[in-house]
Amino acid sequence: MNNLDPTASHQIISDGKATIITTAPDTITEWIASAFAVNPRSGLxxxxxxANLTTFQKFFMRFELPFSAIRGEVIIVQVTVFNYLDQDQQVSVKLANNxxxxxxxxxxxxxxxGSDGWTKSVLVKEDSVASVYFPLKPTALGKILLDGTATSSIGADAVQREFLIEAEGIKHNYNVPLLIDLRQGGRIxxxxxxxFPxxxxxxxxxxxxxxxxxxxI
Structure with a gap:
């Protein structure tokens, strides 16, 4: 559960009501809205x-990933498509080049x-889920961006997700201590x-x- 637009501030009209129009984030979750007002005479x-608001998508995709991977190893990126529409969907799932x-x-x-990425087709039954798999090999360290889309005749979704890639080999730590005496003031x-090895x-x-x-000291 999350707070919806917690920084919003609006002027309340004389009847004590305020109308706030905002777009709920594209997330499947429950949002909780609360309010407070400050008046120069009556106070807080x-x-x-x-007020509770539950947001839900009938068609969406999600990356299924481990926490991290090692550069140079082959990993399988799983994309799961969720179809809660009232009919089966033939879905084109694409993972963009990077x-x-x-x-x-x-x-x-x-x-x-191809120049646009790898596209696979999957049939997702109504009120069901299905997955496609993209084998790839990371070539850089740090967080790489996975950019995926899922489209059908009546539904579409797009997701970007960062994926942590760590270095191969065994990690070693080296410490170089340095004592700085500031009792005399000034700059050091x-x-x-x-x-390095x-x-x-x-x-x-x-x-x-x-x-x-x-x-x-």
């Missing part, structure tokens, strides 16, 4: 009851489905030399600076 007033991954075939070889400038995984370097203060 809070609504005794809340420079941060390549599609692969059943043998794990790079595969180019220090240069820290960092060295020769078998470092490309683009996997991550540097973090942490400052911890001590009192009473």
């Amino acid at each position: 007033g809070v609504a005794a009851n809340t 420079v941060n991954f390549t599609f692969v075939d059943v043998n794990g070889n790079d595969f180019n489905p 400038r220090e240069t820290i030399s960092l060295s 020769p078998n470092l995984v490309e683009d996997s370097v991550f540097i973090k600076i942490q400052v911890i203060g001590e009192h009473g």
